[in-house]
Amino acid sequence: MPVISLKGESADLSLVEVFDQAQELSGLFCATPGEGVALLEYLLALCYASTTFPSSDGEWVGWVAEEHRLDKVKKWLVRESADDWDLFHQERPLGQNGELRQQFDEDATGVAQLIIERVGDYAQLFDHHHLVHPVPLSAAAAFRALLTQQHYGLAGRARISGKILGPKLTNLAAGRLQGRIRVVAQGRTLADTLRLNLYPPAGGKAGQFNYCWNKGISRRKFKTKLPGRPTSGPADLHSSLGRSVLLEPVPAEEGQPVLVNRVLIGAGELLVLDPQRDLDDAVLGKMLNNHRKPLWPSPTRALWREAHALYAAATGETTGLFGRLRHLEFPYEGGGPPCVLWAVGLIANKTVAATWTEGYFPYAPSQGQELCEASRRGSDIAEYVARALERAAYAAWKVAYLNPKPTDRKAQMARFDARREFWPAAKEPFMRLLDQTARGGDVDLGLRDCAGELRSNAEEFLRNRLDAQQQNEKGMLARARAERRFQADMADAKAPAELREERQR
Numbered sequence: 001m002p003v004i005s006l007k008g009e010s011a012d013l014s015l016v017e018v019f020d021q022a023q024e025l026s027g028l029f030c031a032t033p034g035e036g037v038a039l040l041e042y043l044l045a046l047c048y049a050s051t052t053f054p055s056s057d058g059e060w061v062g063w064v065a066e067e068h069r070l071d072k073v074k075k076w077l078v079r080e081s082a083d084d085w086d087l088f089h090q091e092r093p094l095g096q097n098g099e100l101r102q103q104f105d106e107d108a109t110g111v112a113q114l115i116i117e118r119v120g121d122y123a124q125l126f127d128h129h130h131l132v133h134p135v136p137l138s139a140a141a142a143f144r145a146l147l148t149q150q151h152y153g154l155a156g157r158a159r160i161s162g163k164i165l166g167p168k169l170t171n172l173a174a175g176r177l178q179g180r181i182r183v184v185a186q187g188r189t190l191a192d193t194l195r196l197n198l199y200p201p202a203g204g205k206a207g208q209f210n211y212c213w214n215k216g217i218s219r220r221k222f223k224t225k226l227p228g229r230p231t232s233g234p235a236d237l238h239s240s241l242g243r244s245v246l247l248e249p250v251p252a253e254e255g256q257p258v259l260v261n262r263v264l265i266g267a268g269e270l271l272v273l274d275p276q277r278d279l280d281d282a283v284l285g286k287m288l289n290n291h292r293k294p295l296w297p298s299p300t301r302a303l304w305r306e307a308h309a310l311y312a313a314a315t316g317e318t319t320g321l322f323g324r325l326r327h328l329e330f331p332y333e334g335g336g337p338p339c340v341l342w343a344v345g346l347i348a349n350k351t352v353a354a355t356w357t358e359g360y361f362p363y364a365p366s367q368g369q370e371l372c373e374a375s376r377r378g379s380d381i382a383e384y385v386a387r388a389l390e391r392a393a394y395a396a397w398k399v400a401y402l403n404p405k406p407t408d409r410k411a412q413m414a415r416f417d418a419r420r421e422f423w424p425a426a427k428e429p430f431m432r433l434l435d436q437t438a439r440g441g442d443v444d445l446g447l448r449d450c451a452g453e454l455r456s457n458a459e460e461f462l463r464n465r466l467d468a469q470q471q472n473e474k475g476m477l478a479r480a481r482a483e484r485r486f487q488a489d490m491a492d493a494k495a496p497a498e499l500r501e502e503r504q505r
Contacts (some may be wrong), residue, residue: 001013001014001015001018001028001039001140001144002028002029002030003018003021003025003026003027003028003029003190004025004026004027004028004029005024005025005026006024006025006026006189008026010029012140015046015077016074016077016078018043018190019043019046019070019071019073019074019077020071020074022070022189022190022191022194023067023069023189023190023191024189025189025190025191026188026189026190027186027189027190027193028040028190030144032117032148032356033344033356033357033358034116034148034151034152034344034346034356035144035145035147035148036344037151037177037182037184037344038144038147038148038150038151038152039144039147040184040193040194040197041147041151041238041239042147042238042239043194044194044197044198044234044238045209045210045234045235045237045238045239046073046076046077046209047070047073047194047198048198048201048206048207048209048233048234048235048238049076049206049209049235049239050072050073050075050076050077051072051206052070052072052073052076052198053198053199053200053201053206053234054198054199054200055200055204056200057200057323057324057327059200060195060198060199060200060324061324061327061328063195063198064187064192064195064196064328065328065329067191067192067195068195069191070191070194070195084211084215085211087139087143087247087249088139088247088249088258089212091214092211092212092214092215093212093246093247094143094211094212095143095146095147095150095210095211095212095241095245096146096212096213096244096245096246096247097212097213097214097241097244097245097246097266097268098212098213098214098246099165099213099214099244100160100165100244100245100246100264100266101246102164102165103160103161103164103165103264104246104248104262104264106161107159107160107161107264108246108248108262108263108264109128109131109132109134109159109262109263109264110130110131110132110133110134110135110261110262110263111134111135111136111137111142111145111260111261111262111263112130112131112135113128113131113159113263113265114137114142114145114146114149114245114247114263114265115145115148115149116145116148116149116152116153116154116346116353117353118130119131119353120352121156121351121352128159131159134261134262135261136250136259136260136261137259137260137261138257138258138259138260139247139249139257139258139259139260142247142260142263143247146243146245146247149175149242149243149245149265150175150240150241150242150243150245150268151175151176151177151178151242152175152177152178152346153172153174153175153178153242153243153268154172154174154175154178154348154351154352154353155172155173155174155178155351156172156351157170157171157172158170158171158172158265158266158267159265160264160265160266162222165221165222165266166221166222166223166224167222167223168222168223168224168225168226168267169222169244169266169267170266170267171225171267172243172265172266172267172268173242173267173268173270175242175243176237176240176242176271176273177346178346178348179296179297179346180282180293180294180295180296180297180345181283181294181295181296181297181303181306181343181344181345182281182343182344182345183281183282183283183310183321183341183342183343184197184281184341184342184343184344185197185321185325185339185340185341185342185363186339186340186341186342186360187339196325196339197281197321199234199280199320199321199324201233201234201277202233202276202277205232205233206233206234206235207231207232207233207234207235207236207237208232208233208235208236209235209236209239210236210239210240210241212241213241213244217232217236219241219269220269220270222266222267226270227270227272228269228270228271228272229269229270229271229272230271230272230274231271231273231274231277231278237271237273237278240269240271241268241269242268242269243265243266243267243268244265244266244267244268245263245264245265245266245268246263246264247260247262247263248260248261248262248263249261276319279294279320280320280321281320281321282294282295282320283295283309283310283313283322284313285309295309295310295343296345297345297346297347297357298347298357299347299349299354302357302359302423302424302427303343303345303357303358303359304359304361304427304430304431305379305382306343306359307359307361307375307379307430307434308372308375308376308379310341310343310361310375311361311363311368311371311372311375311376312372312376314326314341314363314365314368314371314372315368315369315371315372325339325363325365326365326368327365328365329365329366338362338363338364338365338438339362339363339364340360340361340362340363341360341361341362341363342358342359342360342361343358343359343361344356344357344358345357345358361375361434362434362435362437362438362439363438364438364439364440366440367437367438367439367440370437370443371434371437371438373443374433374434374437374443374446374447375434377443377447377496377498378430378433378434378447378450379430380496381447381450381451381454381496381498381499382423382426382430382454384489384495384496384499385422385426385454385455385458385499386419386422386423386426386458387489388458388485388486388489388490389417389418389419389422389458389461389462389486390417390419391485391486391489392416392418392462392482392483392485392486392489393413393416393417393418393419393465393482394413394485395478395481395482395484395485396416396466396469396478396479396481396482397409397412397413397415397416397478398481399474399477399478399481400412400415400416400469400474400475400478415465415468415469416465416466416469416478416482417465418458418461418462418464418465421461421464422457422458422461425457425461426454426457429449429450429453429454429457430450430454432450433446433447433449433450447498448498448501450498451496451498451499451501452498455490455499458486459486462482462483462486463483466478466479466482466483
C-alpha cells in the first residue's frame with residue numbers, strides 16, 4: 001500500500017507494515033480518491049476480521065481518546081495462511097473468482113479494463129480496441145485497481161461470454177459505493193483514521209472476511225437472476241466482492257516485480273444493505289419525491305456546496321458515525337483542524353466514469369452548531385451571488401441581441417455569464433470560513449469576510465466578461481445594464497445581510 005509518513009515521506013508498505021507503523025503514518029497516498037477509499041475499506045475489513053473493534057459507543061470513545069493500538073491486526077495477519085493471501089493462487093486467488101479460469105483465454109483483455117478511469121464505456125457494442133493491447137501493471141497496482149472496481153464499478157454489460165458459467169455473468173450491477181457519497185472521518189494519523197471509522201458491529205458480530213469467491217461464504221451462481229444476500233457483518237461488508245475478477249501474471253525473473261498483463265471481469269455479488277447496519281457514514285438527502293437516500297455525487301454541484309448537509313448530519317444524527325463523533329473532545333494542539341470529514345463520490349454518465357469528486361471539511365464537535373450555521377449561510381451567500389451574476393448576464397444579453405433565435409440564447413448568454421469563473425474561485429473563501437469556525441472563530445465576522453471576498457471576486461469576473469465585448473454604443477449600454485442589475489441585487493432587501501453590510505461599508 002502507498003503511504004505517507006508524518007514527515008511527508010512516501011513509501012510502499014505491506015499490510016503487516018501498515019498496521020505496525022499506522023501511528024507514525026499520516027495516511028494513504030493514492031492516485032485517486034476512489035482508490036484511497038477502497039484501500040481504507042480493506043484496512044477496516046482486516047480490523048474487523050481480526051476482531052479489532054470496539055464493542056460499544058462508549059468503548060469507541062475510549063479507543064479514540066486513548067489511541068488504542070492496532071497491533072492485534074498485525075499479529076493476526078502474520079498467523080494467516082500464505083495460500084489465503086496469494087494473488088495468483090490457482091484455485092483461490094485473493095479477492096478474485098477462480099471459476100473464471102475456464103474461459104480466461106477466450107475472453108480476457110488488457111488491464112485497462114480493470115481501471116475505472118481507463119475502461120471507457122461498459123456497453124459491449126462500443127469500440128474497445130484500447131483494452132485488447134495489454135499494458136502491464138505491477139501486481140500491487142492491479143490489486144488496488146481491483147479493490148476500487150469492487151466498490152465503485154459501474155452498472156453495464158461485461159465483456160465476457162455467459163455460455164459457461166451462465167448468462168447473468170455479463171450483467172454488471174453498480175458497486176456498493178457507486179452513486180453515493182462515502183464520508184470518512186480523518187484523524188492526524190492513519191491509526192487515528194482507522195479508529196474513528198471502526199464502529200461497534202450490530203450484535204457484536206464482525207462477519208466473514210471475503211478472501212476470494214470460493215472460500216467461506218456460499219455465493220451466487222450466474223444461471224438465473226437472484227436476489228441479493230444480506231451481509232454477515234462489517235468484515236463482510238467492507239471486503240465484499242462486487243465483481244468477479246481474475247488476473248493473469250507475467251512470468252517474472254527472480255528479483256523482478258510481478259506484473260499483470262491481462263484481466264477478466266464479470267458480475268459479482270449482489271448485496272441487500274441494511275440502512276441501520278450497513279450505512280454507518282451515510283448523509284441522508286431528500287429527493288424530489290421526498291424519499292431519503294444517501295447523499296449522491298452531482299455533475300453540476302461541487303461537493304463543498306453540500307457541506308451544510310454533512311454538518312447538519314453531524315449536529316442532528318444520534319446514531320452512526322456522526323452521532324458518535326459528537327461524544328469526542330478533540331485537542332486543539334498540532335496546528336490543524338481537530339478532525340476532517342473526507343467526502344468522496346464517483347460522477348458517471350450512465351455507463352462511463354466521468355470524474356471523482358471529493359471534499360475535505362474540518363470538524364470539531366464543540367463547534368458543531370457553529371459549523372452548521374456557517375456552512376448553510378455561507379452557501380446561501382454564494383448561491384445568491386451566482387444568481388445575481390446570471391441576472392446580470394441576462395440584462396447584458398437583452399441589450400446585445402435584439403432579435404435572437406431561441407436556439408441561440410444559451411450560447412449567447414454564456415458570453416456574459418461569469419458563473420463559470422465564480423464557482424471555482426468561491427471554494428477558497430468558503431473553506432477558509434469553515435476552517436476558522438472549526439477553530440472557534442466568530443461566525444458572523446467570518447461570514448462578513450467571506451461575503452466580501454465572494455462579492456469582490458464576482459464583480460471582477462463580471463467586469464472581465466464585459467470588457468471582452470465590443471466598445472460601441474450597444475456594448476457600453478450592455479455593460480451598464482449588467483453592472484446596474486448586479487449592484488441592485490447586492491442592495492436588494494432579499495440579499496443576505498452580509499452582502500448588504502459589505503456594500504454599505
